[in-house]
Every structure is written in structure tokens, then in C-alpha cells.
Amino acid sequence: MIDRDHLLRLGRWISMLALLGVCISSLFNWTKVPWFIQLDKPVTGSFSAGPINQFFSVGQTLTTAANELSRVDLKIAYGGERDSVFAHVEVKSFPKGRSLRSGSVELVPRKAWYSFSFPRITVDESGGQVLVEVRSVPGRSLSDRDLVSVFYEHRDPYAGGRMYVRGMPARADWDLGFRMYKAVGLREALGSIKNWHLLGIEAPWVIGFGLASFFFGLCLWLRRCMNGQNPQVWTVVFVVLMLAAVALYVPEAIANPAISTVHVGLQ
């Protein structure tokens, strides 16, 4: 005879399994997301160059020798009042000037960093150096009143390239504020965290010990819960899975490596 308790238990199991499926699938997707390893030192950008318009563009040459470039972040400010304003960003081979990747970005008031990711640019494609340029979008021109500017730095913080204004080299000690990255898999990304020197060992057994200790403690507690001494286990599992699902399914909002950055894809 199926009574109310049976139905409740069935419902709980079904919801639990559904949530578990959601979490596992999102975790699986998460591990396949490209991770970015930063190349060279980032340049912050304290001074603004602009306003960008159809006659004024800025750019920066970047050396990519021996690396495959997959993402460049630039610091762009928009202080105008129009609802929809676009800037055009193009990555060209240098010095040949052949267009490799390009796209438009809708600017957000007050946002600073824009992350431009694109299919990787190999050294064969670029020849070892690229020019990243920000200019007005053809057909959707920027005017001076839009107050769009790109940030740069003095004192030559980046020796591998130089800043360009209106297609011409700017002062030799100026560089745009930028960060550049290459895309890697999760495994390579984790492998790049090298903190072992602090512990004076070259083996990751300490991480293993930490993880083992953490899970051992968790198992001790869950076992106690499962034995019926604590009926709250279902609430815990439910809330954990709910929050995990939310966290993993809103990666742009929560689990975002550059939370204050606007992400833009270039083709």
C-alpha cells in the first residue's frame, strides 16, 4: 500500500537525483571551460587616451613569440549618456597589418576592464607580434561627447611593445593598460600553481594530506548523520546541492575569474 510517507520519500529521492544530475553535468562542463594563464606582467593603466572617435584610435603592439594568444583585456571607460555605444577592437599581425580577429563591444558606463577572448592566434599567424587596436565602429561612429577613452601607462612598463595613437607610434615609454592570456585546460592551470617552495618540498603530498583530512572529517560527520543521530542530513544535502547548482549554473555572475570584467568574443 502506497501511503503519504512513501510518496514524500519518492519525491525527495527524485528531486535529489535531479539536482545531483544538474550538479554533475555542470561540474563536467566547468572542467572543460578554458582557463587562462596570464602572459607577461599586466599593465595597470593610470592615464586616459581619448576620446576615441572616427579620427582617433589607440593601439598597442604585443609580443607573442612562443605563445598562443587567446585573450587580451583592455581598460576602457565610457562616460557618455547614449544608451547604446559600440567600440571596434581589432587584432592585426604586426607589422604586416593583416586582420586576424575583430569584433565590436557595447560599452557599459563606468566599467573599466573588457576581456576580449578569441580563437587562439598562433605564432605562425601573427609572426610573433600583434597590434591590438581600439577605434570607432564603421557605421556607428563614436563622437567626442561619448567620452570613450582607453587607459595607458607611463614609464615603459611593457618592454615587448609600444603604444600607437592614430595608427602612429606614441611616445616610446607609453603602453596601454592590458593583460594578455593563453587558454589552457584545467589540469595545466592547476599545475601552474607553484607554492611548494613555501613548504620546502617538491611533492604535492601536503595538498593530499589537506584534502584527506578535509574529507575524512566530512565522512565522520556524514556517517554520524546517516546513522540517524542527526536527521538534518537531508536538509544539508539539499541546500548544498541547491546552492551548488546555482553557483555552477550562473558562472558569469559568481564563479567568474574576472568578476568585474565585461567578456567579449572576437572572431
Added chain:
Amino acid sequence: MTFRLPSSPLLAVITLAIGIVVLWIALTPFSWDNDEQGHYWTARDIYEVGHLPPANEFPTVMLPRAPKQAANQFRYHALPPTYYLIVAALFNFQPEPTAGFMPGALIGRGFSAFLYVLAVVAIYFMGRLLVSGDEDVAALLAVGFALIPQVASTGASITADALVLTSVSLLGWASVHAFRRDWDWPATACVGLASALILMSRPSALPVLLVPVVMFAGCSRRDMRKLLIKTIAIVGLALVPNLWWMIRNVVIFGEPLGATAHVGYMDVQGVYAATSEFAMYKGNAGLTGLLDLLSSTDWLLRFHTRLWFTGRYDSLSLFGVILAATLATNTLIAILFAVGGLRSPLDIQRPGITMLPAALLTCLLATAGLAAVTSLEYGTFVVGRFSTPVLGLFLTATLGLFTTTRWTTLGRVLVTSFGAAMMVGHIVFWAGYVLPDLVGEVLPH
């Protein structure tokens, strides 16, 4: 032969805490957060000369120039010296650089880790007292506390804030213990010693002394003579171990705690003016006062982020809303306890315990207010970590007490939600912020 796992919740809590802090220590680079450089070099200065800096070296020893090591990295020599003396003594066990790395860094972090585990254990015992022996609820509260990312980060860094973490937790436990024991002499002594630890840690921990005051005032119906003697005993126990360095501070700086001397000197030397946040708050000439700072700038958002997580990030986005909701729920419960809207059987036996959440909320607001005032007056970096130990104590005490009201089931759900939210928060923080941040460091190529 069968192998049986022990089932003690306390063992589970300790094991979890050790696992968490070992992972943090192993993965986060030195000086990743919590101003670790400044605290490390303060202890190194003492280790190198074998004693505290003499009066004639002040104030320059607080911000030494070349050829001293790590020039322009300011030190905390004006603040209570106990933590730095212990760390300097521990440096003797790791005097040589390890694998080419700074000597003493690992042993210093190890000491902070010990303090962190001690703090978690104190929260467990406080929770157990509050929930009348329910070990599972106490364990969940302790695990939730241990998983607050800023708490774990503090426990994995060389920083006097680790001592704050322990002293605040121990004072929470001691106050509840004394309340349950009706302020008998051993329990009163525990409160006095825990208060001494508060004084030893950092001036930012001082507001939490309001907790034993409120709890003690709750039992004021009894013999006034006894109460007076016990008050003197608590104050004496708190002051005596600290008198030596307080007198030293009065002689050198004209004040016992050294906090004003520290902040004032850093301000004069332009340390704060060199930070980007100086321009946002102190440098913003349009700000008319504290309310203006909170309402017209993003100070509160940054403070909230750094209260839960670390000083490295400015926004928590959506997850910040979940944490803010946790804080708001606990604030509501604290207010309901304070106005008599919620009653606990513990309060009927001995009046006063229900004022504990409100007292802790006041401490939290006081530490947050201090951070806001220093941002406004001196343009200091928005610091959330000074308030984190009180936040942890506030959340655990409030939720624990709530489970003893007639809303027991809801209380248990909230306790489990707290533990779960912190667990997920920790994972999200590592996955979304810390790992990309660590991976983003420049690689040799």
C-alpha cells in the same frame, strides 16, 4: 576484525579544520592576503635583534628605509607585541630559508593555523553550551565558522588577526560558560583570561569586550559586593598580563594601545595616500560624513566582500546577496531576542543570555564603524577582516540560541543552511576567485 570509525563530532570538526587550513597554507603564496608582509617583518625585526625595538628607534622602525630589509614595508611595532614575540620565538625553529624561501614563514603560518583550529574548537564548545548539548548542531556551527573564507584565510597567514580570531572565540565560549555556571569563580577567571587575550591581540578586537559586560550585567540582581569583587577580578586578570607593554606604549607614544600612533604615523608618511582607495574616500572632498560615505560610495560593498572573503576582491556579485541575506536573517533574530519577541528556556533559567546576539551585533557594528571612520579620516584601505571574528561569533551564537526557542525546526534548518552556504561559498570562492587568481600569476615562458 572490523575497523570502526570514531563518530565524535568534535573529532570531525578538528579534522575538517586541519584539512581546510593545510590546503590554504599550501596553496596561497606568501603575502597573498591579510597584510602578511607587514606582520612577518614585524616578527623578523624582533627575531633579528632578540628584543622589542627600543624607544629611540621609534617612529622610524615602523616604516624603515633602506638598507633595512623590505624597505617601505611598514611594521606593526606600535601595536600589542605578544603575537610578534611568540612568532619571533618560533622563528628559532626555522632559522634557515627553506628551499630558498624566507626563513620562518612556514612556522609562522603553522602558529596561525594552530590558533585557527583552537578558535573553531572554542566555537564548537560555545555552540554545545548554547544548544544544551546537541553535538551535531554545535558541530555544524563550528564547521560553518571554519568555512567562512576570511576566517580560513586568517588562519593560514602570519597575522596578529589569527590571535584576534582565537581570543574572540574563546571570549564567546568563556562568557557563555560563565553564564551557564552562574559566574562561579573558575568560570569568572576564564572570562578574565580570555579578556586578557583580547587585549593582547589587536585594538580592533576591543569592542567584543562588551559581550561579557552585557552577560555579567544580566546577573546583577545578586549580592552587589560579590559582583564588585568579581568585576575587579576580571579587570585585574585582563590587565595584569598586559600591563608591561601598555606602560611601554604610554612611555613611547603617550597612549596604551598604540593604535592611534600606528595609524597617525602611517598617515603622515603617506602610506595610505599611495593606495587607490585613498582617492575614493579620503580624497573625495565631496563627502560630508559617515552616512555620505556609506550612501554615495561603494564602501559598504567592498567592506561586505572583505568581511566574508578577502581584501583582494571588490565585489561578490550574486553570491554576495546570499551572504547579505544570511547576515540580515541573523540581525533580525538578534533584534527579536533583544526586544523579547523570541524567548529561550535558557533565558528563563538565568536571565540575560538572549542579549548575547544583540551585544555581538553591536560589536560587529562597532568594528565596522571603526573601519569606516578610518577610511574617511585617514583614507585607509577598506578593511573587513577586523570584523570577521565578531561576524563568525555573532552568526554561530545567534543561530545556536535560535534553535533553543520554540522555532526549533526552523532554527535547525537555518543552522544547516549556514553550514551548507559556507561550504558552497568556500568551493565557489576557490573555483571562481582564488584558483583563477593563482593561475593568473605570471608564468615563466
